[in-house]
Amino acid sequence: MCNLYPLVCNLQGKRVVIIGGGKIAYRKACGLQDTGAIVTVVSPDICEEMRKLSYITWKQKTFTDEDIKDAHLIYAATNHHDVNMMVKQAAHDFQWVNIVSDGTQSSFHTPAVIRNNEYIVSISTSGKHPAFAKRIKQELTDVLPQLIK
Incomplete structure (x- = not known):
């Protein structure tokens, strides 16, 4: 039995935070282009492709709980499962979180x-x-x- 419910979201003006700056984080950011979302990437470093995305704000730092406090959608997209799980633990129940390293821990999936x-x-x-x-x-x-x- 699948307990997922498909929907299409209007992200205009919604805050989306991506934790991580590698290729997977980049793909998540690309999917948000032209949605009107306010996209923030939190990572000490980001890949060259990510640097070219004019619609993101990059916070060059390691993750802290404060980074996601106002986020509607959160992608935990680092190469470190333990950091991704820290993001999940820091999120409130009303925030939607995608853990790229463990789909079973995610509250949403990007199709x-x-x-x-x-x-x-x-x-x-x-x-x-x-x-x-x-x-x-x-x-x-x-x-x-x-x-x-």
Whole structure:
């Protein structure tokens, strides 16, 4: 039985905090582009690709509880499971947290998304098989433009 409920969120003006600055954190940040979210990245260092994202604010530091106090959505996306779990412990019950190193500890999962001006399609494996969701996304991307004409 799956206790997850799919929905699409309006993030305009909502605070999203990403803890971590590597490739996974970068992918999470890219997914937030053009959503209107106020995106903050907390990490002592960030990858070169992340440095090019003009819509993020980078706090060059290690994580503290204070970093997420006003966040609506939180991504714990470091390479250190123990730090990711510290983020989860620091979050309030009303905050939504995604632990990239352990989907079972997450209160939400980010699906694979196909988006254009007419539709949004999301594909989720409930965080269990991201590579499979990515494969389905690619197959649907190849077929969807033909289906809606």
